[in-house]
Amino acid sequence: MTVNNAMTADFLRSAYGGESAAHMRYLIWADVAEAEKMPNIGRLFRAIAYAEYAHADNHFRVLKDQVGDYTVASGAVFGVGKTVDNLQGAINGELHEVEQMYPVYLETARYQNEKGAEKAFHYALEAEKIHAKMFQDAQNMAKQGKDMDIGTIYVCPICGHTVADHLPDQCPICGAKKDLYKDFPA
Numbered sequence: 571m572t573v574n575n576a577m578t579a580d581f582l583r584s585a586y587g588g589e590s591a592a593h594m595r596y597l598i599w600a601d602v603a604e605a606e607k608m609p610n611i612g613r614l615f616r617a618i619a620y621a622e623y624a625h626a627d628n629h630f631r632v633l634k635d636q637v638g639d640y641t642v643a644s645g646a647v648f649g650v651g652k653t654v655d656n657l658q659g660a661i662n663g664e665l666h667e668v669e670q671m672y673p674v675y676l677e678t679a680r681y682q683n684e685k686g687a688e689k690a691f692h693y694a695l696e697a698e699k700i701h702a703k704m705f706q707d708a709q710n711m712a713k714q715g716k717d718m719d720i721g722t723i724y725v726c727p728i729c730g731h732t733v734a735d736h737l738p739d740q741c742p743i744c745g746a747k748k749d750l751y752k753d754f755p756a
């Protein structure tokens with residue numbers, strides 16, 4: 571897998587930067603949620619941080635032959651507030667990826683016939699849709715001063731698909747077998 575077109579390569583580097591920042595930000599916000607005695611929301615942040623790691627890993631590996639130093643421009647949410655506010659930041663970041671960033675990156679990769687990038691962007695786009703919904707569910711509880719009520723959270727290490735409580739036999743996004751999923755038990 572490699573990249574032939576500069577624009578797709580730029581988008582991969584930008585997406586790598588954005589996913590890397592999201593990974594770290596969610597770990598920080600997990601610490602905040604745990605300090606606020608919301609361990610399940612903390613666990614959701616940790617599980618989704620792992621999914622963002624999988625996305626960064628995919629983008630990075632598609633770029634494996636583009637060796638060199640680059641300055642990377644990436645959108646990222648900043649700020650540390652209460653968990654209810656951090657969840658709004660998480661929702662905003664995921665929706666930006668779902669509604670603007672990944673659809674454009676994916677169309678560009680398709681147009682430029684960049685198969686590796688197309689797959690990496692497709693995986694991320696589909697996983698982020700689920701993340702936006704899960705963070706919204708978490709915020710609905712946090713607004714009432716409550717923790718989420720969820721069991722084990724599972725993350726597909728190939729595409730970042732994230733699901734709570736019931737693991738499918740196969741990943742609905744990438745087709746990976748269920749035993750590959752990483753679990754985040756309660």
Ligand SMILES: [Fe+2]
Nearest residue numbers: 664697698701
């Ligand atoms: Fe996400």
Ligand SMILES: [Fe+2]
Nearest residue numbers: 726729741744
């Ligand atoms: Fe998957």
